[in-house]
Amino acid sequence: MYFTRFDVKSVSGVPGVIFALGSCGAATLKLHGPVGLHGFLGAIRSFVRRKYPQLQSIEITGPSKDQSAERDFDESIQYDTWGEGSERIDQHALILPIALGVGVEASSDHSVEPQCCNLCEKNAPRKHIQDMSAEVSSSTVSTNASQRPSNQVGRRLENESDEHEQVREWLVQYYTEKVPAKLPYIDVVLNRYRGRYGDLKSQLCAKQLDRRWMEKFYAEFQPDKLVHIDRVLRQFSGREDTLKGMLLKNSLCYVVQLQYAPYPVVWIIDCRTSDHIFDLERKFSVTAASSYCEAHLPSLVVHLSPAHVQAQPRYKQWMTNLSLSTSRPEQLVFDGTALQSVAQGVFSYAFVSSAKVASPCRRQVVKHIEGCEAEAHVAQSKLQFCLLHPKNMQLGFNYERTGKLIVLGTGSAAPSKLRASSGIYLELSGTNAADVESMLVDCGEGTYGQLWRQFGDEVAERIGGLRCIWISHNHADHHCGLVRVLYEFWYFHMRRKDGNSSHSLVVVAPQSVLSYVESWLPQFLRNDSDYQLIRLATCETFNNPRHPLRCQLLAEISYAVTSITSVRVFHCYDSYGLVLTLQGGKKLVYSGDTKPCNDLVLAGMGAELLVHEATFDDSMEQDAKMKKHSTVGQALDIAQRMRARQVILTHFSQRYPALPPPVLDSSERSSIDPATVLCAYDGFVHPMPF
Structure with a gap:
């Protein structure tokens, strides 16, 4: 099982799945999801006591997360971590988790450069172990050579360009105007962001956090913190993006590539808030700066994003770009207001379908997305899509009659x-x-x-x-x-x-x-x-x-x-x-x-x-x-x-x-x-x- 988020709506059905699999004689159940999944499984162990299936929780963590103290839970549940951006492959599929962070719009002087295809990298032949060890040795030597004495912290090294001094001058000017109290710490800041000056500028030039946004967030999630908004804003002055990143958890998406010809790709997208849309556009782009080559563009995009996020103009534009890409993927949305599929579709709502086919058993349920040129299929019971056929042979979604x-x-x-x-x-x-x-x-x-x-x-x-x-x-x-x-x-x-x-x-x-x-x-x-x-x-x-x-x-x-x-x-x-x-x-x-x-x-x-x-x-x-x-x-x-x-x-x-x-x-x-x-x-x- 794979989870894009950890909340009540997403995981409340896990105990029932465990009971059902236990009655079927399933030996193991692996659950993949964000941090917190293992603790949840430990908590439900008090009333979900089953020898089988044997549970294994695999938490998807960020690349910089310290994982030394992760396993402080029930020992009967196997535990593992899965680094964000690292693939897992079996005989059926390659799965790549991608986290969406709180996006900061790039400044005018900081353009996004095209990246190489993520799936091309994952499918590339692995280097020989000796070659890899040689690279590790050379990187260790270079690291030792780059060690600096303490009196050189924040200062330009001999082999560094003039960019360091230019950023230093810019930072002095910025702190003088914005946050004079931080002038003594300029060298410490430069040392922390050495080689990542673009990230430093992006954080400092981020749009000021809207007080109304903070009030809305605290009112919904942490009402007891409403009285402390002024103190929090003062504490994070100039670091509003860091504060948003702490308050808003990352959205988790998956890229799935089947391991059978024609090796189709599926994107499972869960953009939790409008603040994550910028990172969505950056990591799942189909433009010239795309992270995926033409051969690895998706055949199917599943939208798990909430309705209020899908209604955002930037999200609609992103969906339009998908529909206009060379792969022209099918798009699937979960829209409870348009279609509620319960008990084989008996509670589904009627709406106008733009798809017309001869057989009434195979009429497609399609929703036109207002404000963009994309059309999406609405998820319902018994919906099927053939991924393992060439594009010109795909039958599209298959609907059984659910009168x-x-x-x-x-x-x-x-x-x-x-x-x-x-x-x-x-x-x-x-x-x-x-x-x-x-x-x-x-x-x-x-x-x-x-x-x-x-x-x-x-x-x-x-x-x-x-x-x-x-x-x-x-x-x-x-x-x-x-x-x-x-x-x-x-x-x-x-x-x-x-x-x-x-x-x-x-x-x-x-x-x-x-x-x-x-x-x-x-x-x-x-x-x-x-x-x-x-x-x-x-x-x-x-x-x-x-x-x-x-x-x-x-x-x-x-x-x-x-x-x-x-x-x-x-x-x-x-x-x-x-x-x-x-x-x-x-x-x-x-x-x-x-x-x-x-x-x-x-x-x-x-x-x-x-x-x-x-x-x-x-x-x-x-x-x-x-x-x-x-x-x-x-x-x-x-x-x-x-x-x-x-x-x-x-x-x-x-x-x-x-x-x-x-x-x-x-x-x-x-x-x-x-x-x-x-x-x-x-x-x-x-x-x-x-």
Whole structure:
């Protein structure tokens, strides 16, 4: 495991990883990260006691850090250090840690010179041991020869140029104007920075530390130090960059080069604050002064930098330079506001995608970075990128379809404060684009409001992407919200510039529901083209394999659904359940309102997911029989007979205002695995079983 930073968000999942690897029988676990990682592992040892995996912490330290007293921790954890800028190589990859310091802008007379490629140096053949020992001997001789007597501290040596005296004169003038108290120490300062006069000038000419920056930093991280700001600023007067370096920890990035042809390079960038951007531009440049040659420019750049840093103009310009470089790397950002990927993408937010491909399984999720010419992929579950193919053969990011099932309402009869009327939103395409193709199953009172609560300002686009609305029976709590949704669908497409729609919405419902809908359509549909937007079919006629609307709809959504079948169930007259056959053969079954029904069991045999009503608890079986509903136990019995892999219970009586009817006792009596039983709530989200 490799960490770019050491904070709560980054390392809090380590104990769970250790437990998981221990259960898998992993022998060792190496953790690489900044200083402090070893102490953290020692601290969690009190409750993460596992013989396996054997832990090894490898802390990445700066080149000048004294490592003599590092290992004062738990002896059961192996400890090692890894110098920043030194590579580690195995048969799979070369990994190079690069630390970003608090940058100081170069002065006008101090230009950045081009450097040789870091990876070329690391991949260069190693010198023979005798040659290296000879170099060490010669360097030792030169060091001894350069030893100076104490009375020559800070004075120019015989072999030094006039630059020393020029810097001395400049320093005298600077201290006379800025810090007169330091004039006696000029020789000591010159001795410390001998040969590094550029660094000395950069530090002294650094921009004065903004008091507001100090107040903001202390208020967030060290509130008790706020009263000492004036004293700290006086103490570090002229050394503000040193103070910032002490307050701001280095950002850690990684350069990864795979050890297989074509030897692709990946940059993992974590620029923690805007103060680190200057060093980022210097160490990860793609300009003429780049630290990497053309052959070692990245194929992929992963941005772990916080959103407020990515919003900085200089960071955006750096991303633009990357996108315009000869390698044109793919860029990947972690943007929780644009995409939240949890449980196989069921909580992902929709946004406009600029990538269009033929296969819906491989649509790319791309975010345009405002203020620059770069576009970046947004990280999500199951995202893959092929690095080991030549550039012209790369397939780019590979996205699996991650559609979701959202339960909009779980109440029966009338809506209550905690349970809305029945409604299920099925996301078919999983494209995370604006017009996500979808389907509504039942549309009770307040369905539009429930959709708005789910999608906010995007509700119009979501309704505009509906392909089918299926209604189970003619009860108000299952279809009273239908007309409002149809109106919003029509209004969305009428607002488009051309006034035309690329697809129509098919409403499949019992005849009594369609008659009600037909009485309302003339209120907003104006002409023949409007009537082509909304097409109606009864559940019975839509089952006909040759029905034109059925053939057209299934052809358009065949990437997700291959069959839509309505099954008569036992409730009121003309009541139906629904069996969806998904791409790949898996079944999603919805019972509608019904008492136990054998026809539904046969039609949905072997279902991957069953959504079944459970209006009453088991003590009210007579009420359920009289009202033609199911109890929890009966619903679980149907799931067992259907051999459903997973069951979601919904449509609970409003006599259970907050919690569903008891499920555990019913599952024990039906001998069904409780782990396969889920109780829905308003807003419940589950991955579509593609």
